Amino acid sequence: MRALNKKLLRDLWRARAQVVAIGAVVGCGVAVFLMSVGTLRSLDDTRAAYYERYRFADVFAQVRRAPAGLAARVAVIAGVQRVETRIVEDVILDIAGMDEPATARLVSIPERGAPVLNDLTLRQGRRVASDRPDEVVISEAFAEAHGFGPGDHLSATINERKRRLDIVGVALSPEYIYAIGPGVFLPDNRRFGVIWMGREALAAAFDLKGAFNDVSMSLLRSASEPEVIARLDAVLEPFGGVGAHGRDDQVSHAYLDGELEQLSTIATIVPPIFLAVAAFLLNIVLSRLIDAERGQIGLFKAFGYTDRAVAWHYVKFVLVVLVLGIAFGVAGGAWLGRALTEMYTELFRFPFLHYRPGGDVFVAAAVMTLTVGIVGTLGAVRRAARLAPAVAMAPPAPAVYTRAAFEGLIPARLLGQPSRMVLRHILRWPGRAAMTTLGLSLSLAILVSTLFFFDAIDHLIEVYFHHAQRQDVTVTLIEPRSAAATNEMSRLPGVMATEPYRAVAVRLGFGARAERVAITGLRRDADLWRLLDTDLRPQSPPDRGIALSTELARRLGAGRGDRITLEVLEGRRPVRELPVSAVVEEYIATPAYMDLNTLNRLMEEGPLVSGASLLVDSARVGALYRALKEAPAVAGVVLHNAALRTFNETMAETMYIIISFYVGFGGLLAAGTVYNSARIALSERGRELASLRVLGFTRGEVSAVLLGEFMLLTLVALPIGCVIGYGLAWYITAQTATELYRIPLVVAPDTYGMAVGVVIAASAASALLVRRRIDRLDLITVLKTRE
Amino acid sequence: MSAETSRQEPAHAFAVRGLTKVYGEGAVAVHALRGVDLDLFEGEITVLVGPSGSGKSTLLNIIGGLDVPSAGQGLFRDREITAFDERALTRFRRDHIGFVFQFYNLIPSLTARENVELITEIARDPMPAPDALALVGLGERLDHFPAQLSGGEQQRVAVARAIAKRPDVMLCDEPTGALDSETGIYVLEALETVNHELATTIALITHNAAIADMADRVIALADGRIAEIRENPRRRPARELRW
Incomplete structure (x- = not known):
């Protein structure tokens, strides 16, 4: 060598x-x-x-009821490659051994052969047979959550009739890689599942023979998605189309x-x-x-x-x-x-x-x-x-040292010679001190910008479940019914209060921008489902005009006082211009709100409700669940406590794992920075420190001279790191905001405290390693040799 | 004879018996000291001479509490410093000993005054830093950093730093080794002044035979043992030394 x-x-x-x-x-x-x-x-x-x-399809649309023949008109839209029409309905399930009702999405599949689009991957069993209307294939996550497999049975309320379904297969679908039920924002595999059923069987059950209520299509590579959607909307409009959308x-x-x-x-x-x-x-x-x-x-x-x-x-x-x-x-x-x-x-x-x-x-x-x-x-x-x-x-x-300009400002008795050594050493190599500080700041920033997720999620849950959606149960009806439905619900066992709501699919336009959203009508005195202003104070739905959620307002570029165009996508499809009378804080989805009566007047269909929020006596919740399982008109039930529990069991655990990785990384970065900088400082200043030891300074006093520098730099790094961390947290929330959810930018004092604690602990640990070397300084050889 | 009796009077500053120091072990063992018996008296200037490797520095380091012997005993005013632990040795250096080395070992980031204050801040009964500097003839340039001072000036700062705490003993290892003769003599004069005015006991290592003349006693070491102890009938003032 x-x-x-x-x-x-x-x-x-x-x-x-x-x-x-x-x-x-x-x-x-x-x-x-x-x-x-x-x-x-x-x-x-x-x-x-x-x-x-x-x-997997490129464009999706729902209609109330379209004749099967309409598929041919959809297929000839320029850019459309293949078309699949289906029947899709949400139903309530009664699962043996589970008190609360579950929601299922019934999706039709051909009795013979595979669907043209959105095909299934069979994991167990087989597809449905043409002559067996009760056979179904269920989604794998749902099957696993309940231990279901081929040969098991389910009970579902289909179009107001209770039916027993026979599971013959378990499958996956590209449409439900992330399966989430209606009205919730987190996956809950116990309470939501997808069930695929034969097309004819479903058509018979929902009186949709020779018709469909869902269409999806793939596009040619050359096609323009917005153009296809516009033409499709025109074709579907007379049949109750609520607006097509792409994969986004x-x-x-x-x-x-x-x-x-x-x-x-x-x-x-x-x-x-x-x-x-x-x-x-x-x-x-x-x-x-x-x-x-x-x-x-x-x-x-x-x-x-x-x-x-x-x-x-x-x-x-x-x-x-x-x-x-x-x-x-x-x-x-x-x-x-x-x-x-x-x-x-x-x-x-x-x-x-x-x-x-x-x-x-x-x-x-x-x-x-x-x-x-x-x-x-x-x-x-x-x-x-x-x-x-x-x-x-x-x-x-020799290194040239200078006095710091500000030394004169500090009373001499507060600034001993060892402190001067620390200060002047920093000033002698300001670049290095700055980089060490930056290294420590960035470690802290990594910690703050990952740990804040806990605060953000806590805040989101607090706001969503404790301030905004205070109901225990949300019930969605199969289709809007008269206000009398609310009274029926208030008579269900255990129900202490009910508040009706009406949800309507609309397209909101402002200038060149447009968003397809659901607008929810709430009663002026709604106290379970509440709107919150940007300071999280509850407020009533506007008596006239519309309240936009913050993210929706941002996407439309509209603010309070702007007049926006509201185009209803169902019923008589009225189009109105309305003022934005409030912007409300919402982290989930991009909703819009109106007063229930104003919305119903606008719809010209009389006083209808889509469902209700229920406040439930927890002692009688079992009876309510049993009743809801039997209720014929109910399409979906959201149990807020169960959703919260599921979140804590699944998402929180995952988050803990990922965040603990980053805590480790941040700590390692801090330790690496301090250890290396201190080792270098020690090798440069060993002679100086040995001199101090000879002069009668104790090990502790000598260590303080070297490590004091890093303590000081750490102290300076802490506020900088907190600020950078907040900036990174802001960047992350801005980058990850989607129409589905936004991570609120909330950093609790505890998080800064925790991050600061980790950085200090990591710095202290590496300082201790260096301290051991200071203790072992060879006093004699250092002094006998010229540097 | 009368001089002899009068010398019996001063108390022992140090008394070492059978002091032995071995570095390493087995085949590579180096015997730096092989059973040294020696007394240093209060107020005396002692010069240690001898060839390189004769054990001068090891002896000085042990009595200064920088090193510990392999065997033997060392007393400082009846306290057995060779039995001290690390903490007690630090305390001992801090309270009683002033060191001066060949390479000054000033703190580069502190000015002359601040280098002295470094000691006065931790000493029990220090003199004001400017006084210590005046004593070694450095009344000016107090606010210069070491890099801005000449070698002789730096060494005088080192002496001032050593005396500022009014030590009982000053231990100087080749204090003039890196200096020309004129500057060296300034430094020795400073030591002499300290000895005279504060009655500080001084032990000084040198390779320079001329310096031995300023001592009360000259101790010659060879091969880890004391080869000769010579008393000077009269201490020659440092300013008269020439080399």
Whole structure:
């Protein structure tokens, strides 16, 4: 082995603790990149392949009742490739052993052959037979939640008649990768399932023979989706079309998109932070090495080594650390990627899902890491290369210290000499102090911007369940009924209060923008389902005009006082211009609200209700559930407590796992920053500290001089990190806001406290490691030699 | 003879018996001290001479509480410093000992005055920093950083830093080793002044035979043992020294 390479190996071995610490920081960056981009790719590719193989539709529309022949008119719309008409209805299920009612979406499939679009992946059993109207195939997540399989039975209230359904198969569908029931915002596999039933059987049950109420179509590659939707709406309008939509508004697709967006946000924020900090740490370690080896560099050059050879020698040092970090990162990234993929397998239902990040992802991670690492250390390497041999062999010029301008302002008795040493050392190397502070700030920021999710979700739940939707149960009727239905519901067992609501599909337009949403009419005195202003104070629905949710107002670009166009997509389809009279805070979906009576007057259909919010006596909830299971007109029931419980059981646990990864990462970043900076400071100032020990300073006092600097930098980093963390949290909430949900930007004081605690603990732990070295300083040899 | 009796009077500052120091073990063991018996008296200037590796610095480091012996006993005013633990040794250095080294070892980020104040802030009965600096002839340039001072000035700051706490003993390891003769003599004069005005016991290591003349006693070490103890009939003032 060449002598220089032997030297390199020994240099690396001597600096092994720092090499490993920096390697770990690099590794975190690479791991998060591989995890997020790898999982993003896997999900994206899997989804694309799944959609392709099982013919997921591009455009979806619902109608009240359209004759089967209309499909031919839809098929000839320019750009439409294939058309599938179906019957889709929501029903109430009575599941043996479960007190509360569950909701199911009945979706028709052909009795013979596979659907043209949105095909099923059979996981167990078979498809339905043509002569057996009671046979059904159920969704896998629902089947698993109840332990159902082929041969089991279900009881459903179908078009006001109770029926026994025979499960013959278990399947997945590209339409329900993320299966979410009507009126809720979280998946609950026990209380919502998809049931596929023969087309003729469903048509018979819902009096839709020779008709359909749902149509989906695939488009030609050249087609324009908005044009197809516009023409489709025109075709469907006379048959009660409520407005077609593309994949963007398809719930499962949109949720998956939101998830992918979050992953891609993480991939853009976290790895660059780690790599930048790693580059800084490498730079200080290499600079110190080069300073300590000045004489040797001079000697190499005097002996005839070229500048290039010297530079390459130090670049190799950097490369070894980076390659080590990449190795850590690949191992960690593969592990985390698999863990995350398994988590997504629980949450999303794919027939196949493999964590298979392509080779190019690894290459990208490696190239990015090497580039950042080398560019970050180029200055130090160039200094070594440019050092003239004669200059190199002479001792370096002594460091020039100055008084800080503000020292005069501090009374002398408050600023002892050790404190002055700390201050002046920081001022002597302000760039390094700034970078150390930044490294610590960024660790804190990572912690704040991930831990805040707990606050955000707590806040969301608090607002949604305790301030806005205070009812225990929301009942949706199969179709709007007269206000008398409310009275019937108030007579159900255990019901203490009822509040009716009316939901109507509308298109809202303002200027060039338009949004298809549901508008909800509430009574002026509604006290269960309440609107909240942006300060979360309850307010009544506007007596005239419309209240927009914040996200809807943002999407339309409309504010209070603007007049917007309201186009009802059902019934007599009235079109009105209305003022926006309030903007209300909503984190889930993009609803709009009106006064119930105003909405009914506008609809010109008399006083109708779509359902009601119920306040229930918890002692009699069992009786209510039994009654609801038998109620013929009910299409869906949302149990708010159950939804909350499900959330705590599933989502919260997943969130804990992911966030604990990031807490680990943030802590590691803080520890790596302090450990490396303090080790460098110790090697530069060992002589000074040994002098203090000789002069009679205790170990503790000497440590305070060195570690005091890092305590001070940590103190400065804390507020900066909190601010950056809040900024990142803002960026994340802005990036991940979809029409389905928004993560509220709420960071509780506890979160800052927790993040600060982790950073302080990590800094203190690495300071203690350095402290052990300060305690072992060799007082005698240090003083016998000239630096 | 009368000089002999009068010398019996001063108390022991240090008394060491059978002091042995071995670095390493087995084949690579280095015997730095091989059973040294020595007394240093209060108020005396002692110069230690001897070739490199004779054990001078090891001896000084042990009595200064920077190192511990492998065997033997060392007393400082009847306290057995060789039995002290790390904490007690630090306390001992802090309260009683002033060190001066060949390479000054000033704190580069503190000015001359502040380097002295570093000690006066932790000492029990210090003199004001400017007084200590005046004592070594540095009444000016108090607010210069070490990098802005000459070698002789830096070493005088180091002496001032050592005396500011009014130590009982000053231990100086080659204090003039890095200085030219004129500057070296300034530094020695400063030590002499301290000895004279504060009655500080001084032990000084040097390779420079001329410096031995300023001592009360000269102790020559060779190969880890005391080779000779010589008493100077008359201390020669530092300003008369030449080399």
